[in-house]
Amino acid sequence: MERARRDPEAFGELYLRYVRSIYNYIFYRTGDPEEAEDLTSRVFLQALQHLPRFQERGLPFAAWLFRIAHNLVANWHRDRQRHPVLPLSENGHDRSPERVEAALERQEERERLLKAIRRLPPDRQQLLILKFVEGLSNAEIARIMGRTEGAIRVLYHRTLEALRKELTREHPG
Amino acid sequence: MPDLAYWLELHAMRLRQGFRGEAAYPLPPLAFSPPERELFQLAERLTEALRPVEPRPVWVASLYERLMEEARPPRCFPAPSRPSRWWLGVVLGTAALGVWAYRRLHATRH
Numbered sequence: 001m002e003r004a005r006r007d008p009e010a011f012g013e014l015y016l017r018y019v020r021s022i023y024n025y026i027f028y029r030t031g032d033p034e035e036a037e038d039l040t041s042r043v044f045l046q047a048l049q050h051l052p053r054f055q056e057r058g059l060p061f062a063a064w065l066f067r068i069a070h071n072l073v074a075n076w077h078r079d080r081q082r083h084p085v086l087p088l089s090e091n092g093h094d095r096s097p098e099r100v101e102a103a104l105e106r107q108e109e110r111e112r113l114l115k116a117i118r119r120l121p122p123d124r125q126q127l128l129i130l131k132f133v134e135g136l137s138n139a140e141i142a143r144i145m146g147r148t149e150g151a152i153r154v155l156y157h158r159t160l161e162a163l164r165k166e167l168t169r170e171h172p173g
Numbered sequence: 174m175p176d177l178a179y180w181l182e183l184h185a186m187r188l189r190q191g192f193r194g195e196a197a198y199p200l201p202p203l204a205f206s207p208p209e210r211e212l213f214q215l216a217e218r219l220t221e222a223l224r225p226v227e228p229r230p231v232w233v234a235s236l237y238e239r240l241m242e243e244a245r246p247p248r249c250f251p252a253p254s255r256p257s258r259w260w261l262g263v264v265l266g267t268a269a270l271g272v273w274a275y276r277r278l279h280a281t282r283h
Binding site: 019160 | 177178179181182185188189211215216218219220221222223224225226227228229232233236237239240242243244245
């Protein structure tokens with residue numbers, strides 16, 4: 001980290017280590033691969049710009065990156081509420097009709113779940129992404145989110161309860 | 174008896190290890206009530222839905238290049254050295270003296 005402040009190559013190493021995690025986090029928060037690329041770029045450009053001010057006061061570099069990403073995604077959602085746009089396609093990639101038909105049912109189920117996740121409060125979304133996409137332990141998630149391990153365990157339980165209610169509300173019975 | 178949050182945590186760990194269905198439960202499923210079992214099933218659905226996605230390698234590489242470009246110190250033009258400043262002063266001084274002398278000569282002729 002100290003080396004990254006003086007040496008561009010060292011910052012490049014940090015970038016290569018965390019780019020996938022930050023991209024995944026933003027992808028699942030936005031549901032849009034192009035926006036995920038754009039916002040991930042902004043995360044690392046901001047991190048580079050503010051690197052001299054970053055001090056490791058118990059906050060690891062990954063946690064700092066996730067906080068920048070979290071703030072950028074929050075701004076992105078706020079801007080979209082002001083200027084809503086209609087998506088051109090669900091996932092941005094073309095597929096043959098046969099493959100679409102075969103995957104449709106599974107895809108619909110997944111989309112329904114992902115949409116329900118995106119309606120949860122941001123901290124609960126973050127917890128699910130760090131736990132399931134990144135496969136992080138509660139200790140690691142606690143450091144990133146600035147909470148205790150016990151608080152993360154309780155938050156996970158409450159998040160599952162909230163998600164179940166969200167899915168039931170959408171499709172009662 | 175540990176609370177449900179504890180069992181859900183153990184279940185999540187077993188899901189991460191690759192267990193699915195009843196095999197992922199920390200206790201026999203009947204030890205839990207139907208609403209509790211729904212939470213275990215939901216966690217399993219999340220495991221299937223929230224899979225890591227790979228960013229485009231071309232994009233990863235191009236952002237790397239851009240960051241390296243930004244990270245490099247900006248190029249500066251070298252500041253004029255002391256002797257060249259001295260010579261610049263001599264040239265400007267001589268030119269100013271020349272103009273003054275020319276004007277003075279011109280003024281005396283008229």
